[in-house]
Amino acid sequence: MRVLGIDPGLTRCGVGIVDVTATRTATLVHVSVIQTPPDMPLAERLLIVSAGIEALIDEHSPHSVAVERVFAQHNVRTVMGTAQVSGIALLAAARRSLPVGLHTPSEVKAAITGYGQADKKQVGTMVAKVLRLESVPKPADAADALALAICHAWRVPLGSGSAAQGAQGVPGSGAATGLTAAQQAWRAAEQGTARRSAANRLAR
Incomplete structure (x- = not known):
């Protein structure tokens, strides 16, 4: 599954594309x-952002698009631009009949770190x-x-076509292992690092 993530912003609009396997490896x-x-x-400005998003969709052919859900802010000008x-992102996806998911910042944080109040770092x-990755993607808009x-x-x-079925039966899901997707990914990343370190020691 290939997903285009969009962190909407008028001055800086973060865009990231990932491939995710059935075992949740990204x-x-x-x-x-x-x-x-x-x-x-x-x-x-809107034309530039629109052209950039559409060019990415046409070049990389994602299966779906994820956009951060707009929420109220004290800065009205900022929230209007967002x-x-x-x-624009929703329109670009609709033109290509791509399904769209809207996710709040707390939902994203909880999915990625297991904690809905995690900071950007x-x-x-x-x-x-x-x-x-060897380093954290920068700026923060890209990582988001x-x-x-x-x-x-x-x-x-x-x-599968059912969220319930996916939670219960997808290999590598939290239901099968007792871990969240974020915890599983962290464990897999740590195991991969450990294997590479061991291989390097043997090669010396």
Whole structure:
């Protein structure tokens, strides 16, 4: 399953694409940030973001799109820009008949770290672990986009049409092992690191 995660923002829009297997193993496909200058007219900024998102969809052909759900903020200008970019992302997906998942920040944090109040550093660290990256993707918008994509893939039952069936019977799911998807991914990443370290010691 290939998922495009979008962390909507008018100045910086994080976009990340991951492939996730039936055992919940995630692999990085693409990550970047679409940026627009604050002094540019709004219509032109939205056009740049729209073109960037559509180009990624056409190039990488994701099976679904995950977008952060817009929530109220004290800064009305910021939330308006976020909502406008979210609309663009939804439109781009709808034009290509791609299913869309909307996830709140707390849902993403809980899926990735097991803790709904985790900070950005914890999320970024876990994203790097899950994707077996040498460093945390930067800026934070990029890591957040990947976290969205991973969260969506883990919440959607791969290879089945029912969320309930996926939670109960997908190999490697929490129901089968007693661990959440995040905990399983962390354990798999740690085991992979341990195996590589052992191989390096033997090679010396």
